[in-house]
Amino acid sequence: MKSPRRLLNSILFLLLFFVIGLPFVPLILSSVSFGWPWPNVLPDSFSFRAWEYVLADSSGTWSVVGTSLLVAFIVTAVNLLLAVPAANALVRNSFRGKWLMEAIIFAPIVIPPFVAVMGIHLTFLRLGLTETILGVVLAHISPTLPYMVRAIMISYNTLSVDWENQARMLGAGPISRFVHVVLPHLLPGIAAGASLSILISLSQYLITFIIGSGQVVTLPILLFPFISGGDPAVASAYSLLYAGIAVLTLVGMDLALKKYYQNKKAATGKG
Amino acid sequence: MSDLRIINIEKQYPQTKQQKDPAFSLQPVALTIKEGEFFSLLGPSGCGKTTLLKLVAGLMPADKGEIWVGDDHLTAVAPEARRFAMVFQQSLLFPHMTVEDNVAFGLKMQKIGKRERLADAQSMLEHVGLSGYGSRFPDELSGGQQQRVALARALVAKPRVLLMDEPFSALDPSLREEMRELLRGVQKEFHVTVLFVTHDREEAFYLSDRIGVMSEGKLLQIGKPKEIYEQPANVKVASFLGLKNIIEGRVINNRFVSNDQSFEVPVQTSIKTGPSVMIIRPETIRLVPDNIVKNLQCLYFRGVIQQKIFNHGFYSVKVQAGEYLLTCSFTSQEAENMKVGQTIDLMMNNGDLRFLNE
Numbered sequence: 001m002k003s004p005r006r007l008l009n010s011i012l013f014l015l016l017f018f019v020i021g022l023p024f025v026p027l028i029l030s031s032v033s034f035g036w037p038w039p040n041v042l043p044d045s046f047s048f049r050a051w052e053y054v055l056a057d058s059s060g061t062w063s064v065v066g067t068s069l070l071v072a073f074i075v076t077a078v079n080l081l082l083a084v085p086a087a088n089a090l091v092r093n094s095f096r097g098k099w100l101m102e103a104i105i106f107a108p109i110v111i112p113p114f115v116a117v118m119g120i121h122l123t124f125l126r127l128g129l130t131e132t133i134l135g136v137v138l139a140h141i142s143p144t145l146p147y148m149v150r151a152i153m154i155s156y157n158t159l160s161v162d163w164e165n166q167a168r169m170l171g172a173g174p175i176s177r178f179v180h181v182v183l184p185h186l187l188p189g190i191a192a193g194a195s196l197s198i199l200i201s202l203s204q205y206l207i208t209f210i211i212g213s214g215q216v217v218t219l220p221i222l223l224f225p226f227i228s229g230g231d232p233a234v235a236s237a238y239s240l241l242y243a244g245i246a247v248l249t250l251v252g253m254d255l256a257l258k259k260y261y262q263n264k265k266a267a268t269g270k271g
Numbered sequence: 272m273s274d275l276r277i278i279n280i281e282k283q284y285p286q287t288k289q290q291k292d293p294a295f296s297l298q299p300v301a302l303t304i305k306e307g308e309f310f311s312l313l314g315p316s317g318c319g320k321t322t323l324l325k326l327v328a329g330l331m332p333a334d335k336g337e338i339w340v341g342d343d344h345l346t347a348v349a350p351e352a353r354r355f356a357m358v359f360q361q362s363l364l365f366p367h368m369t370v371e372d373n374v375a376f377g378l379k380m381q382k383i384g385k386r387e388r389l390a391d392a393q394s395m396l397e398h399v400g401l402s403g404y405g406s407r408f409p410d411e412l413s414g415g416q417q418q419r420v421a422l423a424r425a426l427v428a429k430p431r432v433l434l435m436d437e438p439f440s441a442l443d444p445s446l447r448e449e450m451r452e453l454l455r456g457v458q459k460e461f462h463v464t465v466l467f468v469t470h471d472r473e474e475a476f477y478l479s480d481r482i483g484v485m486s487e488g489k490l491l492q493i494g495k496p497k498e499i500y501e502q503p504a505n506v507k508v509a510s511f512l513g514l515k516n517i518i519e520g521r522v523i524n525n526r527f528v529s530n531d532q533s534f535e536v537p538v539q540t541s542i543k544t545g546p547s548v549m550i551i552r553p554e555t556i557r558l559v560p561d562n563i564v565k566n567l568q569c570l571y572f573r574g575v576i577q578q579k580i581f582n583h584g585f586y587s588v589k590v591q592a593g594e595y596l597l598t599c600s601f602t603s604q605e606a607e608n609m610k611v612g613q614t615i616d617l618m619m620n621n622g623d624l625r626f627l628n629e
Contacts, residue, residue, distance in 0.1 A: 162363055165330050168350045169357035171380035171428065180376070184367040 024240070031236035050233035054241060061222070061238075065245060068218040071133060071208075072201040072249070075140045079148040079197050080190065082141075087152040092161070106146045113143055117207050124211060131215035139211040144200045148193035155189030191257050195250055202246055219245070273341030275304040275432050275464055280326050280336030297322050298489045299336065304432075304481075307462040309455075311475040314485035315511065320468045321436055323485070327466060328357055328434050340431050351380075356430035358438045362417035364409035370396070370420050371405035377428035395423040398457060415446040422454065426461060433458075435467045439474065451477055472513060476500070484508045501552070505627055509550055515598040516551040519629075527626055533593025536570050538626050546629045553587070555623035556599040559616040571618045576611050590617065 030036060031050050033043030054061055090102060108116065120139055121130065129135035159182065167181045205220040212221070219242045226235035279299040297319045304310045312320040325331040327338060329350035338345045345353050356377065364373045371392050372379075378388035396402055399419040409417055418438060425433055439447045455478055458465055469475050475482050476496045483493045492504040503509035509517060520529035522544050527536045534549065565571055574590035574597065581587075586606035588599045599617065601609070609615065 162359060162361065163365075165328075165350075166357065166359060166363040167365075167376070168330070169328060169355060169434070170377040170424065171351050171354070172376075173349075173351055173380075176380055181365060184365075 024243075027236045027239055030232055031234075031240055033233055036232070050231075050237040053234055054237040060217075061241070064217050064219055064222050065241075067133070067216065068202055068245070069249070071137055071140060071216075071218060072198045074133075074137045075144055075201045076148075076194050076197040078137065078141060079145050080194065082145060083148040083152050083193065084186070084190075086149050087156050090149070091153050091156040105149055108142045109146045113204075113207055116142060117210050121210050130211055131213045133216055136208055136212045136216045136218075139207045140201045140204055143204065143207070144197040147196040147200065151189045151193030151196065152186060153189075155186045159185045187257070187260075191253065195253060198249055198253070199246060202242075202249075273306050273343075273431060273464075275327070275466070276337075276339040277302040277304075277323075277327060278337040278339065280323070280333045280338065282322055282326055282331065282334050295319065295322075296488055297326070300490050302483065302490065302493065304464060304466060306464055309458055309465045309467065309478055309480045311467040311469055311479040311482045312485055312490075313469060313472065313475040313482050313511075316470055318485045319488040320470075320485050322488075324357075324434055324436055324466065324468050327432070328355055329353055354428070354430055355432045355434055356425035356428065357434040357436065358418075358421050358425050360437045360441055362409070362414075362421040364417055364420055364424075366409055368409075369405065370401070370407050370409065370412070373409065373420060374405075374424045374427050376424060381428060391427055392423070395427045396420070398426075398460070399423045399453060415442055415450065418442065418450060419453070422457070426457065426463065429461075429463075431464065433463050433465045435465060437469055437471075438467075440469070440471065447474070454478065472511075484511060486511060502625060503550070503627070506548055506629060509548075509625075509627070514550055515553055516595070518549045518551065518595055520547065520549060521545065522547050522626070522628075529593065529595070531594040533595070534570070534572065536621060536624060537567075542626045543628050548627050548629060550625040550627065551597065551619060552623060552625075553598045553600040555619045556597065556617050557619065558601070558605055559618045568622070569618045569620055570624070571616065573614060573616050576609055576613050576615060579606065579609055579611060590615065592617075 029043060032046050032048060034045045034047040034049065036043040053059055086105065090098065090105075117139065120142075124130045124135050124139070129138065163181050163185070164177050167177045172180065202218075203220060204218070205224060208216060208218050208221055209224075212218075214221070219238070223235060223238045223242060226232075226238060277300055279301050281297055281299040283296040295317075300323060302310075312323060314320045322331065326333045326336075329338075329345070329348065333346070336346070340353075364370070365376070368376070371389060374392035374395055375388040378391060383391075393402070393405060396405055399422055401416060401419055401423070404412065404416070404420075409420070412420065418441075421438070439450045442450060451474060458478075467475070467478065479496060481493060482496055482499055484491045484499060486507050492499060492508050494502075499508065500512060500514075503512060503514065506517065518529050518534060520527055520534070522528075522538055522542050524544075525538055525540060525542075527538050527542070527547065527549055528534070529549070536549065559571060572592050574592035576588060577591050577596060578589040579586055584603070586601045586603065586609075588601055588606060588609060590597050590599055
């Protein structure tokens with residue numbers, strides 16, 4: 001019984017590796033190549049020129065990474081503040097026009113960002129928000145918020161009002177109820193929503209490009225000219241860096257969350 | 272004295288479009304529960320007893336009426352500030368906290384220091400027989416243990432009133448009895464006022480100092496368990512209490528005559544002329560001893576045994592008398608020689624009969 005299962009597991013793992021891992025191989029080769037003319041299977045010669053350029057202070061990579069992460073984290077924090085009350089209202093109450101509210105919140109998932117961003121751009125021009133980080137952050141909220149709300153709504157769906165009533169009957173005011181009862185229950189949903197929010201914010205090109213007008217430079221903005229402009233080696237190196245940062249951020253968040261739960265358990269365990 | 276006073280509280284649920292039947296409403300309820308008293312609300316599901324409990328807790332706003340404890344007017348006070356506690360049907364222990372922290376939660380909300388509140392929690396856990404379980408998490412406990420923790424958690428902050436919403440109905444019968452014993456002991460020990468909601472007659476009779484019987488949003492009768500059982504105020508109460516032998520008939524000239532004419536008994540003048548019922552409690556029916564001189568204080572009748580069932584130490588015997596199938600309780604000794612199909616003479620004191628106008 002066990003060995004066929006193990007076999008299946010290894011086949012699936014290999015498949016996963018080929019689908020996810022294989023595309024990285026040419027990317028890595030390309031990033032260390034020095035000329036790779038068609039139809040050669042391998043590059044002619046190797047050099048670390050691209051990486052030297054990317055990692056050098058003069059290319060400004062690190063400040064761009066900083067900007068990208070700053071935008072992503074602010075967007076996620078704002079999303080959190082918006083999504084928790086929104087999810088609460090959408091799950092717990094039934095009111096006239098609720099479907100319309102949900103439709104508006106979830107619309108960015110189906111409507112192309114280009115449609116909205118033109119209007120946003122015009123408005124932001126008048127408000128003087130273009131070319132600022134604040135403007136980019138605000139513009140990033142529309143494509144990321146739906147995922148955050150969705151994830152937290154699922155958490156709220158499984159939280160019966162009885163829990164809060166119970167806490168209430170034990171003397172817990174609104175803040176205590178939220179901190180001690182609601183938040184711990186929402187945490188997995190918040191983690192899922194925050195991961196999506198960070199990833200989507202990190203990968204926005206069009207919105208950042210239009211609202212930031214080249215003044216707010218995030219990784220995709222930095223990457224794009226190299227892809228279209230003909231230095232595939234540097235583009236590959238940036239792509240790898242970009243993927244690495246996304247993965248690191250997610251892993252970091254996951255670890256922080258696990259640590260939070262462990263601490264909680266350890267602290268209560270000690271009593 | 273800090274009695275709990277419920278003054279003409281009422282609640283009307285708005286009628287929704289989907290439901291065609293009239294909206295449920297809780298008729299005005301007036302009730303005083305003495306300090307340290309164990310009061311049960313007994314009624315079938317959907318009779319409004321949980322609604323009443325939530326109104327008292329403040330988890331639901333009342334349309335009219337007031338709640339007082341002693342001299343404190345609590346109608347407008349938020350539930351978290353009423354210093355009540357509540358145990359729900361599910362234990363609702365916070366899953367991310369240990370048993371100890373769960374029990375200490377109420378004290379934490381009162382800003383009591385960590386050492387003190389954990390010590391209190393420990394001693395309360397001891398009272399419910401769970402000392403040593405403090406550092407476990409709720410999912411490591413059985414259903415009965417979880418409900419014990421919920422009880423400890425409710426009691427630890429010394430609530431003015433403990434509200435309980437069918438707390439044992441999710442447990443299996445033997446565990447339920449154990450919990451009953453425990454609750455009774457703890458309630459007497461801490462002298463806590465309890466408002467208990469249940470649909471289980473046995474539970475209510477076992478635990479309560481007084482019982483309020485509810486049906487369809489109305490509080491029908493309040494009284495000590497014995498009073499309610501022996502003198503139900505009306506047919507609804509009697510049938511909900513599971514009283515057998517409800518015989519329909521009419522009262523004419525201060526005499527009750529059953530519909531099939533087989534029973535005729537004098538009644539007190541307080542019973543009005545007209546359609547009414549007679550209730551015979553199974554344990555008041557006796558065999559007629561030999562050589563007895565019949566007197567007017569007793570009702571005699573003859574019946575045919577239809578069924579004989581052994582039931583927890585006594586026999587439950589069904590006797591066909593006239594058109595009625597009466598349930599009687601006999602001791603094993605009395606029932607020894609009874610056989611199905613046999614005709615027997617039975618009697619009861621007129622004073623044990625209960626008459627109600629319909």
